[in-house]
Amino acid sequence: MQNEFDAIIVGSGVNSLACAVHLGAKGWRVAVYEQAGTAGGAVKTLELTEPGFRHDWAAMNLSMFAGSGFFKEHAEALTAQGLEFVPASHCFASVFDDGKWFGVSTGEGETRARIAAFSEADAMAWDRLCQEFPETAEHVFGLMGSPMQTHVLLKLLAKVLYKKGVSWTAGLMRLLISSPRSFLSETFESDHVRATLAAWGMHLDFAPDLGGGAVFPYLEAMTNQNFGMVIGKGGADTVTRALVAQIETSGGEVHCGKKVTRVIREGARATGVELADGTRVSAAKAVIANVAPQGMMKLLEGGSGNSGFDAKMTKFVHAPGTMMIHLALDGLPDWSASEELKSFAYVHIAPSLDQMARTYQQAMAGLLPDEPVLVVGQPTAIDPSRAPEGKHVLWVQVRMVPGEIRGDAAGKIGETDWAEVKEIYAERALDIIEKHAPGLRAKIISRAVVSPLDLEADNPNLVGGDQVAGSHHLSQNFLFRPAFGHATGKTPVDGLHLTGASVWPGAGTGAGAGYMLARKLGGK
Structure with a gap:
């Protein structure tokens, strides 16, 4: 392993990898260090339930990546590295308590x-x-x-x-x-x-x-x-694998299971990083941190030297959390509203504006919502290669939930530890799906439930299970993401840059923050 590079990137989310690919194309030698055992951040695919059943850990929809300026520029190289999309013409739908449904398709x-x-x-x-x-x-x-x-x-x-x-x-x-x-x-x-x-x-x-x-x-x-919409052939990690391969083709390196504990500075400039095992790695041109703002402060021992910046990073506000339910199934849900729903990439169970508003307020108050919003992803309806023949995976986002539980809005769950609550709360979510797709439970071969704190343990940027890495409300978006004067990832430390979903343009798989930073540093 080389110990000196042009740039070091902390974290291997899609913004990090896109940044490294673009810098590599401009002749930079880049090293990416990731604390988790698998690269990709929220964009990775794992066999979470049974062998042969491939579940997208968090992100499933890759439309933003496919339509991004970054992919437009680097499509040829990434496609050569095996990146492949599967189009969905039946994109999303919602089911309602009165038995009706509505969906958006391209036909x-x-x-x-x-x-x-x-x-x-x-x-x-x-x-x-x-x-x-x-x-x-x-x-x-x-x-x-x-x-x-x-x-x-x-x-x-x-x-x-x-x-x-x-x-x-x-x-x-x-x-x-x-x-x-x-x-x-x-x-x-x-x-x-x-x-x-x-x-x-x-x-x-x-x-x-x-x-x-x-x-x-x-x-x-x-x-x-x-x-329409696109998902990844075989899993969302088709993006991650292609990006990593392209980084390595350009002479860069991606290291997983390597936690960065601090940024090394010489005077006012960032010159490298130190890993948890004590290894020091030098960066001749830039240190780029794809971390939540509070995570940046952990890397800067003693602060940045600018109290105003430090206060803004410390006060950065996160969104409510998310819980994931991954199911290995014998068959797709039998949606009672219409057989057509089996062909949709997403089926939402969010019956009214008032219910969504109530769910959000309950989660913000630290309560487990009595009726969470459910995003039911059916990737094998679009891409059968993700499961054994005739079998399916279901990807369920439970939105919104509190990272720290203070109570249950329904008054039925007394526990407040997510390690105990997640399986119990999963039953509430499955009850809701079962109401619209009777017989779902009978189709379940195996399941894996991922709590908000499980998400954060895997990726510290997802504070409290916040999958969007920070609230996008107007006070923390546009010029104010993550804070006014720092929406380009600029920090008070020379040579140190912030990127990722906490930086403009925010969450999603579009890689905008990483790509724009790479163009700023390495050239267009």
Whole structure:
């Protein structure tokens, strides 16, 4: 193992690996150090239940990666390393207590027809959104793919004002700051349509009434309608394996089971890292930390030397936690609402805006929600290679749950230790699925339940099981992610940079933070 590199990256999440690939393409020698035994952070696939059943540990949807600027630039190299996607034309759906369902698919007229069954006025509103989407997407994706600096924002604003005028620009800005409820209630009259789209806000930490959350249901609805969804062939780790292979092809190294305990400084500059076993590794150009802001402070013994920065990192706010349930099954769920639901990548069980708002507030109060929002992923409906022939895996996100349990909103669970609670609470989630898919339990071969604290133990960035590595509320997004003046990953320590989902543009598999930092350091 070499002990001197151009750059050292702490953590092996998708932002780290993308950063290393781009820097490697620019001639940098990069070493990545990961405390877990497997690279990838939240993007990895493991046989958690039975041999031959491959479960995505956390991230399943790879659409953001496939559509990213990073992948556009490095697609040829990564494809040569074995990266392969599987498209899903039936993207997401929701089931409801009245036996009805609604889903978004790419087939011509499919989604509109489903909406029209609820409301022709809503179908016309959908037509309008689809017609306007290309122009809106140009500017929204331009924002999401740009470094979050004041002069960049002003340039983007001037561009949209020049092209579209004041009224249109004001409408776009209103979308960006609106809550899911306000946007969806103004746009649609059907409670079923509203709830189906609002569920995407809960994938982050946007309950229906939180400002800044409208854009996520909007983007998911429109991008899935227009482009579909993709997952990884054989598992989400097709991305991780290809990225690691490309790093090594460029002369870099990726080391797992190697915890970085501190950043080494000479004077005001970061010059390397020290591992838990005492090994020191030098970095000639940069030390890049893909860690949560509090994790950065642990690496900087004695602080950064800038009390203002240190306070901002210490006060960084995390979203509520998530629990995962991984099932090995004899067959897909028999959804009572429709046989068609077996073909969807995701089925949400989030019956109303009010239920989502209540669930969020309960989790924020430290309570186990009485009726959690469930995201039921059916990857083997899209990619049968993830399980033995005729068998399936089910990927269930339980959102939201508290990282620290103070009680149970239903008043039925007295324990507060996740080690004891996770199997008990999994039964509550399975009861909810069983109500919409009778006979599910009879199909279960084996299961693995992952608590919020299990997620954090594997990846310290997921504080309290926060899978989005920090709240995306307006006070901590855009120029303020993770804090004003540091949205590009800049720190007060020369040569030390912050990246990952805690940095703009935030959570997801798009690798935006890592890619933008690599372009800043190594060149475009």
